[in-house]
Amino acid sequence: MPSTLAQAIGWARAELVRAGVGSPDADAVLLAAHALGLSRGETEAKAILGAAEPEGYRELVRRRARREPLQHITGTAPFRQLELAVGPGVFVPRPETELLVQLTLDRAHAWRESGETHPAVIDLGTGSGAIALAVATEDPACRVSAVEREAAALPWSRRNLRGSAVRLLECDYRDVAPETAGRFCVVVTNPPYVPSGEVPEDPEVRDHDPATALYGGDETGMLLPCAAMDTALRVLRPEGSFIMEHAESQVELVARALADRGFRGIQVHHDLTGRPRATTAELPEDLS
Numbered sequence: 001m002p003s004t005l006a007q008a009i010g011w012a013r014a015e016l017v018r019a020g021v022g023s024p025d026a027d028a029v030l031l032a033a034h035a036l037g038l039s040r041g042e043t044e045a046k047a048i049l050g051a052a053e054p055e056g057y058r059e060l061v062r063r064r065a066r067r068e069p070l071q072h073i074t075g076t077a078p079f080r081q082l083e084l085a086v087g088p089g090v091f092v093p094r095p096e097t098e099l100l101v102q103l104t105l106d107r108a109h110a111w112r113e114s115g116e117t118h119p120a121v122i123d124l125g126t127g128s129g130a131i132a133l134a135v136a137t138e139d140p141a142c143r144v145s146a147v148e149r150e151a152a153a154l155p156w157s158r159r160n161l162r163g164s165a166v167r168l169l170e171c172d173y174r175d176v177a178p179e180t181a182g183r184f185c186v187v188v189t190n191p192p193y194v195p196s197g198e199v200p201e202d203p204e205v206r207d208h209d210p211a212t213a214l215y216g217g218d219e220t221g222m223l224l225p226c227a228a229m230d231t232a233l234r235v236l237r238p239e240g241s242f243i244m245e246h247a248e249s250q251v252e253l254v255a256r257a258l259a260d261r262g263f264r265g266i267q268v269h270h271d272l273t274g275r276p277r278a279t280t281a282e283l284p285e286d287l288s
């Protein structure tokens with residue numbers, strides 16, 4: 001039976017609540033916006049003005065109620081000023097990772113103040129290209145490289161980075177080419193860091209984010225984060241910065257691993273909800 005947009009959004013909200021979706025109000029409207037090809041605000045205005053339910057909306061809602069990620073259904077994920085293409089095979093960028101971009105931009109700015117006109121930045125494990133592309137877009141003076149290894153993720157990295165100034169290195173971040181040694185001012189990474197025994201509860205994460213993007217390689221989740229630190233030791237310039245996202249529970253493990261490798265100025269950073277989710281550190285001028 002045909003219904004109004006407002007009635008359909010009300011039905012969708014109830015379906016999503018029943019399915020345990022964490023943000024039923026927003027998702028009901030965003031799926032309608034996707035079906036209509038409009039913004040969220042325009043969709044809400046149309047609903048108030050009595051517009052009709054868009055064709056195909058109910059099927060989109062049913063997919064979401066089966067806990068397919070919203071971003072896989074719409075095909076895009078917002079990240080800072082960007083709308084990134086995402087889908088099966090690639091990690092959906094998260095709002096908390098936006099903090100890493102700001103920390104990178106701040107350090108790039110400091111390098112420029114000290115006379116480095118084009119600070120070199122490298123993003124280890126770029127996935128959708130979120131961090132690398134945001135840095136390159138917001139500070140075009142940076143020379144940004146991005147590393148990704150996974151065959152399923154790479155089509156998304158290529159697609160989002162195409163036409164940008166970011167250089168994509170299709171390899172394991174443990175093996176970045178020796179010619180990059182000592183070249184970078186900033187190494188930034190959101191590596192896989194979930195401990196192997198801690199399977200995420202949310203079906204959107206557990207069943208749809210690639211395992212190769214989630215799990216850090218051992219029971220502490222620290223194997224791949226530590227490998228990123230080892231790469232940073234090789235590719236950073238003296239006094240270069242390392243910036244990494246991690247779980248709240250890993251703050252001390254991360255600080256210890258950085259200190260053991262000779263990093264200095266270790267600082268923990270909190271996300272917008274006040275959780276300690278990133279750590280920065282500097283390579284000393286002389287590591288010996």
Ligand SMILES: C[S@@+](CC[C@H](N)C(=O)[O-])C[C@H]1O[C@@H](n2cnc3c(N)ncnc32)[C@H](O)[C@@H]1O
Pocket residue numbers: 091092093094097124125126127128129130131147148149150153171172173174190191192212213214224
């Ligand atoms: C948590 S996701 C982060 C993706 C993106 N940087 C973001 O923040 O949304 C980790 C990414 O690292 C990639 N990755 C995992 N191990 C890697 C390795 N050894 N070398 C290169 N990339 C790796 C995964 O495929 C995945 O895309």
